[in-house]
Structure formats: C-alpha cells, structure tokens
C-alpha cells in the first residue's frame with residue numbers, strides 16, 4: 488500500500504512538472520527566457536529528464552551509461568528548455584538523486600545569459 492501511494496505521489500509530481508513546463512514554454516516565453524538566463528553548466532546525458540512520468544521512446548541508453556535522443560536536433564521545446572529552474576531540477580533529482588544534473592542555477596535574475604541559454 489505504501490509503495491502504491493509513493494508511486495502515485497511520484498506520478499503526480501512528475502505529471503505536474505510536465506504540465507508546468509508545457510504551460511511555461513507555450514504561454515510564458517518571457518518567463519522561460521528569464522529562467523534560462525540563470526542557468527549554467529551543461530548536460531551530462533544522464534537521461535533523468537527523459538524518464539519523468541514515462542520513459543521517452545526516443546531515448547537511447549548506451550552501455551557506458553550515457554544517453555542520447557534519437558531526434559535531438561528536432562526535439563520538442565519542453566525538452567530544449569529543461570531544466571528551466573530549480574523546480575525542474577527537483578523533479579529529476581527525485582528520480583535520480585545519486586547523479587546530479589549537469590545544469591545548475593545562479594541567483595541573479597538579471598545574470599547575463601550563457602551562450603547555450605541564449606540559443607535556447
């Protein structure tokens with residue numbers, strides 16, 4: 488019973504994250520741009536963000552533990568902006584706490600954008 492409740496809680500958390508990202512990316516582009524200005528680091532290809540709520544069928548898991556996307560150049564906007572803030576990091580940390588995301592966020596909202604964030 489406890490496992491079922493935990494599973495339901497995880498599904499609700501990850502589902503809410505997907506809706507939040509979709510809404511922000513679709514209807515609040517300025518908000519997303521501001522968030523991405525604070526983002527630093529780079530993807531370490533852990534694949535955690537591709538397994539939120541369900542495992543993306545386009546995810547490729549390599550024997551060395553890294554991952555790739557079959558449509559990386561044409562991936563959806565939701566994927567391009569992940570993580571857009573600490574909430575997203577919290578979602579993926581819930582799934583893969585032992586390996587942190589390669590991205591992190593600085594405090595200042597008006598921090599100059601990194602090259603990668605500006606391109607997103």
Ligand code: SF4
Nearest residue numbers: 530531534536588589
């Ligand atoms: S969770 Fe972070 S490091 Fe892992 S694949 Fe997603 S963006 Fe890359």
